[in-house]
Structure formats: structure tokens, C-alpha cells
Amino acid sequence: MKEFRARLDLTQGQLAEAVGVRRETIVFLEQAKYNPSLRLAHAVAKKLGATIDELFSFEDEPAKAGT
Amino acid sequence: MKTKKSTIIAWIICIPLAVLEIYGLVSAKKMETQSLVWTLIAFGLVFCIFFFLIQRRGGEKVEKDERTIRLANRAMSYSWLVSYFSIIALGYFSYIEVIRLSVPQVFSYIMMIMALSFFVARAIVNRKGDVD
Numbered sequence: 001m002k003e004f005r006a007r008l009d010l011t012q013g014q015l016a017e018a019v020g021v022r023r024e025t026i027v028f029l030e031q032a033k034y035n036p037s038l039r040l041a042h043a044v045a046k047k048l049g050a051t052i053d054e055l056f057s058f059e060d061e062p063a064k065a066g067t
Numbered sequence: 068m069k070t071k072k073s074t075i076i077a078w079i080i081c082i083p084l085a086v087l088e089i090y091g092l093v094s095a096k097k098m099e100t101q102s103l104v105w106t107l108i109a110f111g112l113v114f115c116i117f118f119f120l121i122q123r124r125g126g127e128k129v130e131k132d133e134r135t136i137r138l139a140n141r142a143m144s145y146s147w148l149v150s151y152f153s154i155i156a157l158g159y160f161s162y163i164e165v166i167r168l169s170v171p172q173v174f175s176y177i178m179m180i181m182a183l184s185f186f187v188a189r190a191i192v193n194r195k196g197d198v199d
Contacts, residue, residue, distance in 0.1 A: 022135060033197055039133075
């Protein structure tokens with residue numbers, strides 16, 4: 001995500017303002033410490049001209065026994 | 068740094084007030100109306116200063132986004148639980164007469180516990196970045 005943002009020469013603050021969140025949220029997103037909602041992920045992807053899959057990776061949790 | 072300077076000033080104001088508040092709550096055998104009022108004023112000031120600090124942290128105005136709302140909700144849940152168990156503990160210790168509390172003292176403790184536990188919980192979840 002940071003690379004995509006750098007390509008567009010956007011600061012974290014500018015990206016945050018564009019998608020309507022706080023800068024801290026972008027920081028945690030880039031550090032992969034925050035799981036965004038689908039709406040936010042879509043907004044960020046749209047702003048950065050990428051797909052959600054390119055920006056975020058979702059690891060499958062191991063299935064619980066009996067499920 | 069403007070933010071750092073204001074933080075230091077806020078701490079300089081808050082620490083004596085917090086000490087005064089804790090001393091007032093702990094030392095008063097029978098809290099009179101006047102001491103209760105001063106304790107609540109001290110608590111209110113500490114609360115307002117910390118609230119102001121959190122609002123202005125990083126020099127940006129707070130805009131509630133999905134993350135901050137999620138964290139605040141979780142912090143509120145933790146705060147509610149801590150307050151609930153604190154009230155149970157107060158009731159139990161009062162019942163077995165380990166402590167004797169007047170009604171104003173109980174109100175003061177509850178107000179303090181609810182607000183402080185919320186701020187502490189929010190700081191903890193905010194540091195983590197997200198809640199599960």
C-alpha cells in the first residue's frame with residue numbers, strides 16, 4: 001500500500017483526507033495492524049488506482065475442528 | 068514541538084490535581100460536602116485536560132472514522148466491565164465492613180473508575196491498532 005501511495009506522491013494525510021479517515025488509520029493500515037472494512041478498503045483501492053487484492057492480503061484462518 | 072510542550076504543561080497541572088483527588092478520596096473518613104466538591108472539581112479538571120489532550124493529539128482535529136469508533140466501542144465495553152466488577156467489590160467490602168463508604172464517596176469512586184478505565188482501555192486498544 002505504501003508503494004502505491006508513493007507512486008502517486010501522496011502523503012498519509014492526503015490519502016486519509018481523501019478516503020475520510022484519520023491519518024493514524026492509514027498508518028496502522030500500512031503497518032498491517034488494522035483490518036479495514038470493505039467500504040474503506042474499496043475507497044483506498046479506488047484512490048490508489050489498485051485492486052483490493054493488490055493492496056491487502058487476507059490470510060485464511062485454519063478451520064476449526066468439526067466445522 | 069508545540070504538542071510536546073502542551074503535553075508537559077498538562078501533566079504538570081494534572082499530577083497535583085490527581086494526587087489531591089486520590090488523597091481526598093482515600094484519606095477522608097467521612098467525606099464532607101466541601102471536600103467532595105473539591106475532589107469532584109479536581110477530577111473534572113483532570114478529565115477535561117486529558118480529553119483536550121486526546122482531542123488535539125498529533126496536532127490534528129479528531130475526525131471519527133471507523134477505526135476510532137470501533138476502538139471507542141471496545142474501550143467502553145472494557146470500561147463497563149471494570150466498573151461493574153469495581154462496584155461488586157465495593158459492595159462486598161462494604162458488606163463485610165472492610166471499608167465504610169458514604170453515598171457521595173461511592174458516587175465519586177464510580178465516576179472516577181468509569182472515566183479512568185475508559186481512557187486507559189482506549190489508550191491500550193489504540194496502541195494495538197485494532198481489536199479482534
